[in-house]
Amino acid sequence: MSVSKFEISNGAQGLFVKNSRFKTTLVSVNFYLPLNKDKVARYALLPFILTTCGKDYPSFRKLNFKLSKLYGAELTASAEKIGDYQLLKMSVSVIGDKYALDGEILTQEAIELLTSLIFEPKVQDNSFFKEDVEREKRKAIEHIKGEYSEKRVYAKNRLIEEMYKNDCYGVPKCGTIEDVEAIDGDNLFSAWQEMLQNAFIRVNVVSNSMPKGLFDSIGEKLSAVERNNITDISNTIPTKPANEVNTITERTEINQGKLVMGFSLQKFGGDVSTADSFVATDIFGGGPYSKLFSNVREKMSLCYYCAARSVRVKGLVTVESGIEAVNAEKAQKAILEQLKSLQDGNLSDDEFNSSILGLCDSLKSYNDRSEAIELWYSTRISDKELLSPEEFAEKVKLVTKDDVIKAANGIKLHTVFLLLPEVDK
């Protein structure tokens, strides 16, 4: 396996991850734009509308027919928050030509399809068609509403919203229902132009061989666009510690309560500088050897799940757990006691070694999943130098127990969100 980087044009990079183990080629075009409350919803709608129809494929049935004939080529779209940026991703994954039963050419066609959808949308008079916009708006609104139905997702979203009230990171990744309602064919067309003009672009390819002419063809298409104001993706503002912990409680008709806690992280940023925070969060609440799993779940039987995750680029740690309402206070206390214990230096060799071994083992397996490798490279925006999962594993191995304890001491409680049943159960 090897990774090569190419400059496609101003603010556009290509990355070729040569990997011979897959039967597929994956091409992913990533657009990075600043998170902006006024524009987040229309930007987020772009990957979806662009991958459901195009100039040559006016209906999604026609498009899906084409994808099926390309042996189930998978066209996917997403809009995510990466630090203070919005990542709009459109990808295609297709099986190798040699697996086609009648000698069809698959890879080249699938890639041309993806680029045509992105650069030649189905538009008229500088506007997307009303029926397409309304269809995608309805789906987006139902998706936003749907997040309320899965309470684990809802509770986490509410925590982030409360924790970052005055920070762009608090903006929901697809905007609010009102934001989506305000989208029309004209402003969506402007958003598409802004995406092409202002986004930092990274095209990632995971394949056995580099598809011919891909980066050149994207460079050519971009040369027709004025790209003078390209997004600098290195300016995420870190989470500031809270002066006072904010606790929000909501009640609804549920059986199991959700306790979600947000912490600020003193050591933040890219992989190179934060391997210690990565290990500290894992020992706090990552694998089954972690303090939260082995104590709060196994020994105290307080929750079925209780896990800590870090978003180091933003300097954020979250703990999520499902609890009985009557145990809410007890669980919160227990979680904070586990953090305090780690901060006080209670860190056994077993805990430390298990974490390093477990993290390095799973980092090594990234290369066995093409979507995972692509995601690895597309979500790392703070490091000047792009580390591979194995190279990052080498940094993890250098972390010492003292580093972990120091990093843990930089984890400070910021906001607590509790979702409880109407009546305590």
Place this chain on the structure above:
Amino acid sequence: MKRETFESSLGESYVKAVCSSGVTVYVMEKPEYSSSFAIFGTKYGSIDNCFSVNGGEPKKVPDGIAHYLEHKLFESEDGDAFSKFAKTGASANAFTSFDRTCYLFSCSDNVYENLKILLDFVQHPYFTEETVRKEQGIIGQEIKMYDDSPSWRVTFNMLENMYHNHPVKIDIAGTVDSIAKINADLLYECYNTFYNPSNMFICVVGNVDTEEVLSICETNVKTKSPIDIKRIFECEPQTIIKPYVEQNLSVANPMFCLGFKQKIETPFRRLKSKICVGLLLEVICGECSPLYEDLINKGLINDEFSYEYFNGYDYACVMFTGESSEPKTVEEAIKKEIDNIRQNGIDKKLFSAVKCGMYGDAVRRYNSVSEICMNFAESAIFDYDMFEEIRLLKTVTLDDVYKRLDIFDNDLSVLSVIKPLEK
């Protein structure tokens, strides 16, 4: 050791062997991969709540016991299995479904040591009344989590109204009341019945050497006298209980699950039937179908829409699930489309496209060591060669698929709906 090698047109091959203990082992080498994935499973799931051994008296056990046993097997006298895997860096887990319980790990290093740990802990049950009682809290929380999950509830409400007696209608984890009846003796009894090597399988895929894996399985799985397990189900009438059921939950969008119960005469479906029904579902409402486009354009479904042929020992039905403000309109549209296809036949171009798509999906699955391993488990339960899927997808005809329309009987359909709470 009895062994056989299977090869596919994709250039993959695997070995299936039966060790002297009676356990069946599947190994596929993927030398170019960094990691490996392994499953030690038993053909024992939530539906096995009544059984007899070696022709003896039927034994009825509390609902949720297979899942409870899965939780407890991770413990042993000398520490839990997680702590053993923690020393090697593997990531371990387990799951229980209707017809199987699987223990698994994935790892990049120390695969043989991990395999030994896996084989060892699954073969060493250790529970006391105290450790069994302790688990009730955690599993109770797990049950409550599922009670709040609208996608889980919408499916089980459908199954509860489709099946009169078959235990597939019962929640996999049981209920807070049923798990309160579980004790150490019952767990040992179920363990000694279903965790017999002759009822178990091992699947290993990844950066491994077949001979080494087989030798570890041969040495580390203990022989027990083979037993004859009989699953005992009450007779299932060829009818449903109620065609419509709804529940109010804390959701924003209404959800639905539409099921069609299949009249079956034998416990298992053949692989070819499964593939044909899969293709038929694509023809009826896949992303290339006129119906899907119509439902999306009319605002009746969204990207959450999905469908599956849900089948296992002595149960089979087709399910369509999704979010919709008008579930009954979706139900009518699906039934109308099925009638339409029945009368006018399957569109040839559509058939050729969906067949091509499904073939590509099948090829794609060989990208992932975990997916291959899960497929091995499936082929172990239903006893077929995994590569048969690729061969059948090349040869299956439009007529084969058309014939499967007989599984849709409107008198055997159940619509389950989850509605938002009334304020």
